[in-house]
Amino acid sequence: MITGGLSCKGSYHEINQDSFICEAVSNGYILALSDGMGSKKFSEFGSKTICKVLKQEFENEIMPLNQLEWIPFLRKCHAKWIENLKEYDIMQCYATMLVLLVQDNCLKAARLGDGFLSVLVDDIDHILMDQKDDYFANETDCLMAEFDEKRLEILELSFERFMGAVACSDGIEIGIMKEEEIRSFSSDFIYEYAKVPADKSREDIEGWVSTWSGIDDKTIAYMFEEVES
DSSP: OEEEEEEEOOSSSSSOOEEEEEEEETTEEEEEEEEBOTTSTTHHHHHHHHHHHHHHHHHHOOSOGGGOOHHHHHHHHHHHHHHHTTTSOGGGOOBOEEEEEEETTEEEEEEESSSEEEEEETTEEEEEEOOOTTSOTTOOOOBOSSOOGGGOEEEEEEOSOEEEEEEEOTTSOOTTOOHHHHHHHHHHHHHHHTTSOHHHHHHHHHHHHHTOSSSSOEEEEEEEOOOOO
């Protein structure tokens, strides 16, 4: 499995408030991406901490992923997130959450807030994204002091073939961010880069992400099975 990612600071603040982890761990693979809320003083700590907690809790989990109760697991991660940020005002640490765990022939994913996560398995592309139906364009859900499972979008699947996944923070806008545009971008990304050697794909991805238009922080994380072209 090829895993990687890139995060570039935007131009409208001094600190990159995005964070990500995308790598193999002892019991599978994890992709976690978080965008700190720009209006919050310590949001970069909030985003870094949730990625770290999700990785630690997955690695420490003794239950196989296909038997893991997903919402209680995420609730536990939220509690650990709060605990790890106790030296800060939690109201200044708000951050979004995109997460994907893969183990054997099972995956579990969740989204809280903006950005998108696309998972391609068995030639079917599953999209988790913020449709903004109930919010103004600059509003989003995020990790807060209280855990609200009703705000989560979740995905739990068994599959024959895992082909890949890609997640982006909202600094990387695809067209006008309609689902069909995200689906096209994601499937093209996974199918094409899976045929390119890992070092070449990373170099190319870093090139276009680092020059992507817009003033916000820009983060992409990805994993896919390498195939022969």
